[in-house]
Amino acid sequence: MKKTFTIIAMALLCIVAISSCKKDFVDINTDPNGTPNALPQQLLAPALVNTVSINMLRSRNFNNELMQVTVDPGDAEGKVFRYDIRRSFADNTWNGWYTQLTNFKDMYTVASQELTYNKTYMGISLICQSWLYSLLTDTYGDVPYFDSNKGKDGNFTPKFDKQKDIYLDIFKKLESADTLLSAAANVSGGSDPVFNGNALKWRKFGNSLYLRLLMRLSGKADVSAACIAKIKEIVDTNPTAYPIMTSNDDAAILRWTGVGALTSPFIGGVREQDWRALAISSFFIDNLNRWADPRLTTNRWGIAAYQGSYAGIPSGYAPGEGQATKSYFLSTTSTTTGTLMNDPLIGNIMNYSELQFILAEAAAKGWVSGDAKTYYNNGVLTGITLWVPLFNTSIDTYLAGGDIAWDNSASLDEKMETIHLQKYYSMFYTDFEQWFEYRRTGHPILPKGNGLRNNGVMPARLPYPVYVQSANPDNYKTAVAAQGPDEISTQVWWQKP
Template identity: 30%
Template sequence: MTKMTLKYSAVLLLIVSLGFMGCKKLDDMSRDPTKPTTTEPQFLLTGAQKSAMDVLYSNLQNGFIGMHYAQYWSANSRVADSQYQLDEGNNTTFWNNLYRISLHNLNEIILMNQAKQGQPGVANQNAIAQIMTAWIFEMLADTYGNVPYSQAFQNTSNITPKYDDAQAIYNSLLDILQAQITILDASQTSYNTGDIIYNGDVESWRRLAHSLMLRIAIRMADAHPDKAKEIIEAHYQYAISSNKESAQFQYLSTVPNRFPYNDADRALIDYAVSTTLVDYMQSINDPRLPIYARPAAEDGVIRGLIYGLSTSDPLHLSESHYSQPGKQVYSATMPGILMGYPEVEFILAEAAARGMNVGNAATHYNNGVRASITYWRDLSGATNINENTIQAYLDQVPYEAADWKNVIGTQKWLALYLQGFQAWFERTRLQFKKPGGEPLFILPKSGSLDRSVAEVPYRLTYPVIEQTQNKVSYDEAATAVGGDLKGTKLWYNKF
């Protein structure tokens, strides 16, 4: 972590994070952001939630990294990002925003509440902050591998924190989430305002904690199958069980609280949907395709752009020839999804396929597909999708036990659309193909610009500034993970 990461003052943090935030609704904020000494935990929580979602769904991080590595989108102009050339500014912003704003705000809530121990709602406030913290640290561990954790906010004098082992971080996060599940008390208040995700509802946060434990456990299913089985079997019945219970951050139609990348004020032409996505969805008559992609301006046809195709290649035509992401995807009010119900069902489908006692794999698989289609239908207002449409689709993409990894993997990938980072993590973890075994993903058409990457990056390299401002810890971490390269596999991908 950089000097700025740990020496970032509370004053500057609050100016950055509170100047554009709100309470129960984002546009309700009326507090003066230049007077941070009067702040309260709810404002810090709003800041943590919004800053994390803003960077996870921004054009520069989600668009050029997550959505590219998941191969949902192709670049119309900056094709180097599709060819795995990482923009260091985008990388550093991702790292710094999660540490310097989101995690720091959450840590400040807990520090601020130390003097209020025993007061109504304080334990719930801290537990919610800890659940958010666990979610963000898992994001960092899944993105980079080993990262600063135990010493990240130990004290302001430690400007060179060590990088903790990612596997040890996973184990710690499981312990933390389990503890918060026990601490949360629905008979007590929590955040009366400031919680954009669940409006302070304690039971919803408890469900999310159970669900995050499922996500962590399924990621380690190959590395530690017995532990993954124990966790999933103990928590699956208490996880998110409907689209209404999904954890998401609702953006608004007004500036500055719009979805980070939207076309409310101008046309967005940075990306086209990839041929990988379009061709596969067309081949299975997926009813979500008109929601995921809009017709090409040139002729009204939904058409993808070959992934990683250089602009100098004669096959790369003008942006009007290709389909841009759908109108709902670029909507100012598109929610930022932290974790949705479809993901939970696909986790359980995979768990059942692996022999865990969580119910029937086919049932969970069908539930996941159905939940994803209805989520996007209801969000976009599509009127052409009904029960008959969904059943016909399920009949076309049935669950096949002998091919579970490809069947579940492809549908989970489709369900995670727009959640670029999560879809990328699942792509590298499951290594799935189309049902039947035909490759789904392609290599960048014009070649990779990173010699360490054979097919797709497994991680992001650490921000370059770490090599100078935290060199000893950086060098140790680079050695420990097997080399600070995008082609280096994460610990759970080595099995």
């Protein structure tokens, strides 16, 4: 009797476990927090806050470790700075991004209906969908796209789409968004924590995002010519049809006010001791020291001094070769000055400085008619003044003092290093953009410690969440067969020769 009871109990546990796995996948496709009766103005702010919160937390403990902003010292397994990445790291962004896509898609559906028709919310939705899908495919490669988020229709096993097809459809979405917003009115500022309901600023962000993504594919042979032609059209040929950001005032930043839902996820989400636990890397801090960068000299980023100055530790070291923490980012209770823990600007989506460096690269390669030096100088200047508005030193003086002035006689590769080293700092805490751009360009050149895993090669992607293998096995196997092994070393489509 006891043996029979044990068998029944074990069987019930297996059923519960299998149901739980299936339930996770269904929840991601249906968003358990959503409601089919919500209005667009009710969906936008929560979706933006949740998405930016996910990005900030993962930028802190994943991107920053890979890209030598910080080092999580220790000899234990699973240290990201050593390219030793646990498979569970994949779950958070996958689950969070797909959940918020449901909200952005619902926003479009409701805004397109006759009684609630609103071009502005439709355009904003398409931009936000494009942004999230680009994050997903740049992180994982081939992912569910055309069939994703259809749990309400009973599709809990969406097929994985090829990255090329995803990108080409994202471009269509951004074209549609530009058209919709070209004739759209402003909406309620209370519904929009990024641009306060300003339709033109959303349009500028959408087209600036378009340039970011076109640049990402610009080196891929089968689409390169079309991407370069589109970049030229947006910047040179038909700029009135594609307005882009023109100043820091146009930056897409979710500014944390500290009131209600607009409270940084770092408040309460990251303990004070966790801030002290992450050392700043030598690469990150040494450049700022050498340039006498005002983001450091004014301590705008809230960095703890070490023996009267700022100092970092090397990244990528082998177990047993680490150094004690020196400088680190301060927590809000450690200083009376502003810190990243509660900074209004840390919710960055895309800023004007990043756009200027995109244009500098395009000009350096001869794709647009502008002057690469002008774009570069403006990118450096606005990257600083975003954080230090009172900076009034001549940009030429600053660049000369740091030995980082533009050199027209330099090789293209040297120019790319010059641009992308500065772009690295302009994309500080911008989701995974530093990682994406390094994978695309190989810049800036990062020092490599002798403790790196993955043969010392920067990870090319995150693996798919483990539960997807059991919840959507057939489509998972098809994706892996097409893309390559589900490992961090497998390059995504736009990285492959």
